[in-house]
Amino acid sequence: MIAIEERFPAPAVMGIVNVTPDSFSDGGVHLDPDAAVATARRMVADGAVLVDVGGESTRPGSDGVSVDEELRRVVPVLEQIAGELPVSIDTTKAAVARRALELGAVIVNDVTALRADPELVGVVADADAYLCLMHMQGAPRTMQDAPRYADVAAEVAAFLEERLAFAVAQGVPEERICLDPGIGFGKTAAHNFELVRRLDVLLALGRPILIGFSRKRSLGRIAGDLEATTGSVAASVAAAVACYERGASILRVHDVREHVEALAVARAVLVP
Numbered sequence: 001m002i003a004i005e006e007r008f009p010a011p012a013v014m015g016i017v018n019v020t021p022d023s024f025s026d027g028g029v030h031l032d033p034d035a036a037v038a039t040a041r042r043m044v045a046d047g048a049v050l051v052d053v054g055g056e057s058t059r060p061g062s063d064g065v066s067v068d069e070e071l072r073r074v075v076p077v078l079e080q081i082a083g084e085l086p087v088s089i090d091t092t093k094a095a096v097a098r099r100a101l102e103l104g105a106v107i108v109n110d111v112t113a114l115r116a117d118p119e120l121v122g123v124v125a126d127a128d129a130y131l132c133l134m135h136m137q138g139a140p141r142t143m144q145d146a147p148r149y150a151d152v153a154a155e156v157a158a159f160l161e162e163r164l165a166f167a168v169a170q171g172v173p174e175e176r177i178c179l180d181p182g183i184g185f186g187k188t189a190a191h192n193f194e195l196v197r198r199l200d201v202l203l204a205l206g207r208p209i210l211i212g213f214s215r216k217r218s219l220g221r222i223a224g225d226l227e228a229t230t231g232s233v234a235a236s237v238a239a240a241v242a243c244y245e246r247g248a249s250i251l252r253v254h255d256v257r258e259h260v261e262a263l264a265v266a267r268a269v270l271v272p
């Protein structure tokens with residue numbers, strides 16, 4: 001299987017399809033499988049090279065859902081699109097990943113970086129799937145209470161380096177893995193922006209970087225609304241372009257067409 005950076009060359013846009021009632025910016029919009037399928041197809045038509053399907057919200061303050069509930073949400077969607085479109089499954093659970101991969105998903109996106117379910121790494125290795133390992137400080141219920149770092153870029157890099165070594169030792173080839181700083185997962189707005197500014201520290205790990213800044217609250221707060229729980233499309237696009245300029249490869253976004261257009265322009269400027 002080809003390396004993840006060859007399969008999804010930068011700047012690659014990953015469209016987000018949350019099949020949840022409670023996601024922070026699009027909760028409830030895609031709970032109906034037909035609506036989720038239509039959105040996924042539109043995202044690919046608009047230029048997304050991946051659609052990230054998730055059945056569990058990880059927004060700040062959220063509780064988890066059971067395996068059965070998560071399967072009930074995502075399977076009807078995956079049955080329709082996973083053989084047809086390039087699908088990423090956003091899950092922390094081995095049983096959900098296994099079913100998604102059987103149905104044709106190509107990437108497992110685990111926001112716990114293989115810490116939640118000891119069986120998940122084996123599922124990824126056995127299926128020859130791609131893998132995204134994300135950094136999170138704490139757990140969604142409490143992660144935004146008081147995030148603290150001595151050096152956020154160095155600590156996130158050390159964590160991702162350790163999780164990368166773990167995944168490789170457990171049989172997932174390094175060239176199938178990408179890394180994600182986990183914007184908003186146990187981080188203040190200042191931490192999030194510093195991570196992008198110092199993305200070279202993460203790039204030194206030698207793996208492609210995926211970033212999901214889309215609509216996150218730091219964007220609304222930097223734009224002046226101190227109580228914001230989301231950011232605008234324009235703010236999201238600016239963040240994605242800045243991430244790409246600093247070296248990120250895959251941008252995880254809600255508003256695909258706007259990001260594809262902006263990133264095409266950024267690429268034309270950056271790449272002769």
Ligand code: HH2
Binds near residue numbers: 018023054134182
């Ligand atoms: N962010 C969210 C969920 N999954 N996966 C990766 N790799 N990186 C991210 O930054 C990331 C992620 C949260 O955003 P969203 O899916 O829009 O909301 P919710 O978790 O509330 O469903």
